Amino acid sequence: MSEDNILRRPISRRDLLKLGAAIGGAGASAAFLAACGATGTSSAPSASAAPSTAPASSAAASASAAPSTGGKLVIGAFEDGALTPFKGTIIPMFQQATGIEVEFLTEPYDSFFAKAFQDGQSKAGQYDIYIMDDPWIPQYAAAGILEELGQHGIEMDADYPKPFADLGFWPPREGARVKGFESGDPKLIALPTIGDLQTLTYRNDVFPTAPATWDDLVSAGQAAMSSNKIKYGFVFRGVKGNPVVTSFYPIFRSFGADFFDDKWNPIFNSAEGKAAADFFVTTLKSLAPKGVAEFDSDQEGAAILGGDAAAIIQYSGNAIKSDDPAQSKVVGKLDFGVVPKKVAAIAQIGIFIHGVSASAPNKDNAIAFMKWFATTEAQTALARAGDLPVKTSAFTDAQAVKDHRLLPVALAQLTAGAQARPRTPDWSKVESIIGEALNSALVAGSGGGAAMDTAAGQVKDYLTQQGYYS
Amino acid sequence: MAVLTTSHPARALRGSGLDRVLPYLMLGPTLFLVLGVVVYPLIDGLRSSTGFFRFGRQIRSVGLDNYAQAFNDPHFTGAIETTFRFVVLAVTIETVVGLALALLCAREVRFIRRLRSTLILPMIITPVVVGIVFRLIYASDVGLLASFARAFGLDAPEILSTGTGAFWGLVFLDVWEWTPLLFLILLAGIQSMPVEPFEAAKVDGAGPWRTFVDHTLPLLRPTILVAVSLRAIDALTTFDQVYVLTRGGPGTSTQLISIYGYQTFFQFQQVGYAAAMMFMVALVVVVVSGFAIALMRRRGR
Numbered sequence: 117m118s119e120d121n122i123l124r125r126p127i128s129r130r131d132l133l134k135l136g137a138a139i140g141g142a143g144a145s146a147a148f149l150a151a152c153g154a155t156g157t158s159s160a161p162s163a164s165a166a167p168s169t170a171p172a173s174s175a176a177a178s179a180s181a182a183p184s185t186g187g188k189l190v191i192g193a194f195e196d197g198a199l200t201p202f203k204g205t206i207i208p209m210f211q212q213a214t215g216i217e218v219e220f221l222t223e224p225y226d227s228f229f230a231k232a233f234q235d236g237q238s239k240a241g242q243y244d245i246y247i248m249d250d251p252w253i254p255q256y257a258a259a260g261i262l263e264e265l266g267q268h269g270i271e272m273d274a275d276y277p278k279p280f281a282d283l284g285f286w287p288p289r290e291g292a293r294v295k296g297f298e299s300g301d302p303k304l305i306a307l308p309t310i311g312d313l314q315t316l317t318y319r320n321d322v323f324p325t326a327p328a329t330w331d332d333l334v335s336a337g338q339a340a341m342s343s344n345k346i347k348y349g350f351v352f353r354g355v356k357g358n359p360v361v362t363s364f365y366p367i368f369r370s371f372g373a374d375f376f377d378d379k380w381n382p383i384f385n386s387a388e389g390k391a392a393a394d395f396f397v398t399t400l401k402s403l404a405p406k407g408v409a410e411f412d413s414d415q416e417g418a419a420i421l422g423g424d425a426a427a428i429i430q431y432s433g434n435a436i437k438s439d440d441p442a443q444s445k446v447v448g449k450l451d452f453g454v455v456p457k458k459v460a461a462i463a464q465i466g467i468f469i470h471g472v473s474a475s476a477p478n479k480d481n482a483i484a485f486m487k488w489f490a491t492t493e494a495q496t497a498l499a500r501a502g503d504l505p506v507k508t509s510a511f512t513d514a515q516a517v518k519d520h521r522l523l524p525v526a527l528a529q530l531t532a533g534a535q536a537r538p539r540t541p542d543w544s545k546v547e548s549i550i551g552e553a554l555n556s557a558l559v560a561g562s563g564g565g566a567a568m569d570t571a572a573g574q575v576k577d578y579l580t581q582q583g584y585y586s
Numbered sequence: 587m588a589v590l591t592t593s594h595p596a597r598a599l600r601g602s603g604l605d606r607v608l609p610y611l612m613l614g615p616t617l618f619l620v621l622g623v624v625v626y627p628l629i630d631g632l633r634s635s636t637g638f639f640r641f642g643r644q645i646r647s648v649g650l651d652n653y654a655q656a657f658n659d660p661h662f663t664g665a666i667e668t669t670f671r672f673v674v675l676a677v678t679i680e681t682v683v684g685l686a687l688a689l690l691c692a693r694e695v696r697f698i699r700r701l702r703s704t705l706i707l708p709m710i711i712t713p714v715v716v717g718i719v720f721r722l723i724y725a726s727d728v729g730l731l732a733s734f735a736r737a738f739g740l741d742a743p744e745i746l747s748t749g750t751g752a753f754w755g756l757v758f759l760d761v762w763e764w765t766p767l768l769f770l771i772l773l774a775g776i777q778s779m780p781v782e783p784f785e786a787a788k789v790d791g792a793g794p795w796r797t798f799v800d801h802t803l804p805l806l807r808p809t810i811l812v813a814v815s816l817r818a819i820d821a822l823t824t825f826d827q828v829y830v831l832t833r834g835g836p837g838t839s840t841q842l843i844s845i846y847g848y849q850t851f852f853q854f855q856q857v858g859y860a861a862a863m864m865f866m867v868a869l870v871v872v873v874v875s876g877f878a879i880a881l882m883r884r885r886g887r
Contacts, residue, residue, distance in 0.1 A: 230852040237642050255855065259642035296640070354747070356835035407726025407747035409836050415727055424727075541641060545854040556837035559748060581655075582640070 186215040189481040191470075192235075193220070193247035194228040197433035198310050198468065201501035209497055210488055216481050225249070232473075236261025239475035244482040247309055247470045250283045255541040256471065257286030258297065262305040263472040268483045272304055273490070275507040277530055279465055280308040288539045292378045295583055306471035307486055308506035310432075310498070313534045314366055314463035315525050316453040317420055317435055318427040319446070322346055326453025327427070330370070330395070333456045337403045337426050349403030351425040355412045356555035361547045362464060363416075364554060365537075366429050366455045367400070368392040369462035375538050375546075380584045382575045384550065385568035392458075393564030397557045409559045421445065429455055431466055432504050435522055452525040454532045462533035467506065499523060542582060549574045635861035642855060652862035662863060664838050665846040672753070672842060673821045676760040681814055683761065684768025689802070691769070692776045702773070709766040717830030720759045721746070724831075749839030752832050756840050759827055764820070768813050775809030776802070808881060815878030819871055843867050 191207075193199055199222070207218045221243070223231055232246045237259060248256065256262050272281045285302035287293050316326060322340045327333035337349020353359035373389035376382060383389070401408060403426075405419070417434035419425035421444040437443040438450040455463045470489075472482040488494060492509060499505040499516035504526050510516065511527045537543055553567035553574075579585070635652055637644040656662045691702050708716070723730045724745040732742035745751040783805070787797045825844040828834060834841035834849075843863070851860035 226853065233642070233855075255641070258640075261642075355833060356837065357833060405727055407742070407744050409748075410726060410746035410752075410832075415725070418728065542854075545856075548849065548853070552835070552837060555835055559836045 186217065187478060187481050188219065189216050189245070189478050189485055190219045190221065190243050191245045191247060191485075192228065192232055192243035193222050193468070194225040194249065195222045196225075196468075197436070198312055198431065198503060199247070201436075201503040202310060202498065205497055205501035206489070206494060209494065210485060213488060214481075214484060216484065218485075232256075233259070233261070236473055236475065241473070241475045241477040243473055244476035244478045245470050245472055245485060247468050248306070250465065250467050250469050251537045251543045251547075253283060253286060253306055253469060253471075254294070254539050254543065257305050258294075258541045261474055262286075263474045263476070263479065263482075265304045265307070265472070265483075265486065270304065270307070270483070270486055270490075272307070275509055276308060277311070277506075277508055279530065279534055279536065280311055280467055280506055283465075283467060283469055283536055283539075284308065291539065292376065292380055294380070294540050294542075295586075306469045307490060309468040309470045309489075311504040311506040311511075311526065311530075312431050312433075312467050313465045313504070313526060313529055314362075314429050314431060314455060315435065315522065315529050316427060316429055316455050317438060317450055318453060319346065319425075319449050320451045321449055322426040326451065327456050328461075330367070330456045330458055333427060334399055334403065340426055341403065346426045347424040348405055348419060349426050350400055351404050351411065351416050351419040351428050352400065352408065353411050353413055353416050354404075354409040354555060354558050357548050357551040358544075359412050359551070360409075360555050360558065361551045362466070363429065364392070364396050365464040366462060367396050367458075369464075369533075369535060370455065370458045370460055371395070372459040380540070380579060382572040382579075385565075385572040390565030390568050393554065393557065393568050394562075395564070397554070397560070397564040397567075398562060401558060401561055409555060420450065423449075429463070432522060432526070436502050436520070452522050454525065454529050460533050461529075462535055463529050465534045465536040467536075542579065545578055546575050549578065631861050632865065634857055635865050637858040639855065639857040642857075644858070648858065652859045653866065655859060656863050656866060661838065661841070661846055662843075665841050665843040666867075668753075668838065668841055669822060669843045672757060672760075672824070672840075673818055676757050676764070676821055677814055677818050679757070679761045680765045680768045680817060681810065683765045684813075685772050685806075685810070687765070687769045688772035688776055689798075691773060706766040706770055708763045709770075711763070713763070713826035714830055716759060716763050717827040720755070720762075720827070721831050724755050746832060747836060749836050752836055753839050756828060756831060759831065760821065760824065763827070764817060768817060771813040771816075772806065772809060775806050775813075779805045808884065811881045812878060815874060815881060819874050819878065822867070822871055822874070 203220055207220055210216065211218055222228070229249075229252060232243060232248070233256065234240070235242045236246070236256065246256070246262075253262075272284055282289055284304055284306045286305050287297040287300055287302055289302045318326060322345060323333075323336050327336060333350060337346075340346040341349050352363035354363070368384070368389060371388045371392035373384060373386055373392055375384045405411070405424075411419075413430070413434065416425075416428055416430065417437070420428045420430075421434070421437060423446045435452065438452075439447055441447050444450065454461050470486070472479060472486065476482050490507075492507070495505045495507045495510035496513050496516065499510040499513050500519060502520050504523065505511055505516075508527075511523055517523050538546070540546070550568075550571045553571040554564070557563045557567035634644070636647055636649055638646050638648045638651075687705060691698055691705070722728075726732055726742050726744050726747055729742070729745075731745070735742050743751070745755045779802070783801045784797060787801055792800070823844055824842060825848065828840055828842055828845055829848075832840045834845040847860055847864050847867070850856045850863065
């Protein structure tokens with residue numbers, strides 16, 4: 117049959133079926149080939165990565181001299197001001213040192229939490245490294261979506277402060293363990309990224325030195341408000357859920373209260389816990405703006421940087437803006453200190469922590485990044501760029517301390533007392549219950565103790581339902 | 587020439603039986619797509635709603651326990667109550683205001699087209715943006731309303747920091763954004779009404795109120811019912827604005843079922859329970875949708 121005849125001939129049903137089969141077959145082949153290509157890329161060891169079996173220390177020592185052989189690495193993180201120096205300094209340094217091209221993707225906090233978890237569960241491989249908030253670790257680790265780092269020769273060395281180091285292991289090295297993880301060796305599944313923790317930011321024209329106790333803060337704050345020296349003695353985050361619990365945490369812990377006993381029974385409605393809640397929703401509210409129950413970190417930050425607040429307790433993301441005239445109206449009037457105490461001066465640890473996705477398409481590059489980021493060189497650069505590092509040696513780097521006065525205060529807070537939130541995959545629900553009750557009491561301006569009782573009952577019911585006590 | 591004599595496509599198809607199969611083959615890709623993105627997720631969701639999940643995995647099947655649990659969960663029943671209160675209030679106000687605006691804009695006077703275009707603007711703004719804008723208006727520290735109040739020597743209004751204030755603030759936001767939809771549908775309804783009854787009423791000396799009660803409302807009733815039903819379905823699933831504006835607070839004053847469902851699924855990872863809750867809400871939406879469709883069919887006839 118000539119070509120001419122073929123073109124003229126009308127299409128019969130057999131031709132139609134043949135054509136369909138051909139198109140289908142071609143499509144399937146293309147998809148199959150594409151999939152093979154992707155698998156090939158992901159499984160091929162990257163020459164740029166340091167040998168995965170090398171000890172962390174030796175890998176760390178040689179990382180800066182790692183050959184530049186390229187490849188790709190996708191890091192996902194939630195949006196936060198504290199990641200600005202990380203993005204601006206650390207990523208370019210790593211790219212230059214290794215030739216690995218880094219794609220840094222960020223999403224709002226809640227959105228990234230859900231997206232990264234989905235990515236890990238569905239093994240979609242959108243990210244190689246997740247930069248997480250430390251309370252996410254139990255949830256992510258329990259679901260098995262984080263790579264065990266020990267098998268790649270990564271270790272948690274002694275230069276990491278213990279409170280930070282503990283957060284990289286699952287099941288926890290110390291303290292109560294949730295059902296299903298009672299036994300078994302703790303495995304390293306993440307490394308600290310930014311050593312964030314709460315510290316006090318205060319006006320040095322209101323407080324001559326950092327208020328050592330809550331009584332000091334309240335009396336000086338009230339005096340300054342009465343004399344119209346300042347608008348608000350103390351400002352905090354009051355929005356229900358995570359914001360209000362985060363603000364309440366240093367008060368709660370400094371009153372000597374705790375959330376759970378070693379059997380996961382709620383004890384936050386203890387006498388200390390109730391006293392802290394009452395103090396929070398009455399005394400501290402009286403120093404704050406009337407609408408503080410609607411305040412989140414943006415409004416809290418605006419209050420201190422705009423010159424309306426005498427003191428706030430905050431993470432580093434806003435604190436590092438204090439000396440920037442473009443962002444602060446009170447440059448030179450803000451100092452940092454350890455959080456006030458009642459029986460102790462305990463702040464909340466909220467470190468950024470990174471782990472490798474078990475389904476990472478560029479796993480070798482991710483491991484190479486983790487090893488490189490643990491080097492003294494990278495940690496010092498992080499501290500000098502203005503972020504809180506995760507290794508003690510970098511906290512004391514002379515140049516970094518000279519440029520960033522928050523560093524020694526953060527180290528002092530670590531020494532004075534800094535604790536992470538309870539290590540359970542159900543923390544977000546527990547926090548939501550406590551946050552809702554506390555927010556309602558804050559709106560009412562009373563009933564903090566009763567709110568703790570209500571929340572304790574709800575938390576107990578919830579944990580019972582989840583099988584904690586069976 | 588040979589081509590014409592040896593083959594006639596229609597006749598050939600009819601003889602072979604392929605004519606019966608071909609339509610289904612042609613529908614295949616679309617059917618496959620619908621099965622993949624609608625039917626499969628629904629079935630999987632229904633299956634999940636009968637499971638107990640821990641750490642992102644189904645541990646065991648619990649039958650209808652998740653559904654039963656919802657009725658004993660004060661957060662769920664509270665969220666349902668808040669959602670219905672919100673839908674009833676918002677949609678009622680939107681209908682009344684939308685109808686008033688539609689009656690006003692139904693007359694052909696100067697600049698009326700520009701006015702109609704302006705009135706529908708809020709509807710085309712992204713809901714998240716509307717939420718952010720209203721947060722900036724309501725905020726008690728730097729909000730627009732607070733600034734106005736201070737300029738007149740008054741205390742800044744506390745809208746988002748009180749339960750009642752936040753709820754009404756949310757209702758007002760919804761009214762601002764979605765009244766234009768009601769306005770648009772009702773305007774179309776008014777413009778499609780026959781003129782004869784109105785001319786007759788005028789001849790009979792009926793006043794504007796009498797004409798409105800005796801002619802406009804009865805003639806417009808099917809349109810109003812359709813508009814209200816459509817808007818109610820949409821309002822039942824309101825999420826973005828609440829999430830940006832209040833996150834469901836203070837307390838549980840603005841916790842709509844969409845917010846609680848989102849938290850339960852994504853934050854607390856209670857996949858089975860969240861699926862059960864959402865299926866119950868979906869059932870309500872299906873009932874309301876069925877009502878709306880029945881009304882539209884009746885109107886069509």
